[in-house]
Amino acid sequence: MDPTALVTSAVSGGGELLKALDDEKVQVTTAGWFYDSLEGVWRLLLAMPSVESQGRAVGYEAVQRVLAKIAKREPAPAVPALNQIVVTSNKDPLVQTIRKAIRTGEKDVSAIRFTRNVIENMFIADALIYRSS
Numbered sequence: 139m140d141p142t143a144l145v146t147s148a149v150s151g152g153g154e155l156l157k158a159l160d161d162e163k164v165q166v167t168t169a170g171w172f173y174d175s176l177e178g179v180w181r182l183l184l185a186m187p188s189v190e191s192q193g194r195a196v197g198y199e200a201v202q203r204v205l206a207k208i209a210k211r212e213p214a215p216a217v218p219a220l221n222q223i224v225v226t227s228n229k230d231p232l233v234q235t236i237r238k239a240i241r242t243g244e245k246d247v248s249a250i251r252f253t254r255n256v257i258e259n260m261f262i263a264d265a266l267i268y269r270s271s
Contacts, residue, residue: 144171144180144266151217152182153247155201156268158208158217159184160245164200167244168233170267182223189227197225235260236270244271
């Protein structure tokens with residue numbers, strides 16, 4: 139299998155996690171899978187306003203708490219592992235760049251593919267955007 143391919147289970151799992159975060163009132167303003175061409179891996183990026191005021195650790199704790207709740211479901215849906223997730227702030231350059239190109243609703247969970255694009259001198263090799271608000 140092509141290591142750059144984003145598989146269907148990852149796409150549905152990322153959307154499932156985002157919906158679960160919404161259900162738990164964890165505010166995520168931008169979310170999506172981004173291909174890191176330097177490392178050759180996909181990462182689920184979650185931008186949270188709380189990271190700016192409380193730090194990344196609080197964001198990761200919220201994600202871990204929601205992942206633990208999801209794991210207790212029967213059957214447990216396939217969601218990304220914590221080591222596949224990057225929690226960041228709204229001030230992250232990638233987040234700001236994506237927002238200039240794509241806007242979705244604040245609570246919508248879309249699946250917008252964004253491949254081989256350059257926005258303000260930032261190259262985005264491949265991405266699948268769930269939310270950008």
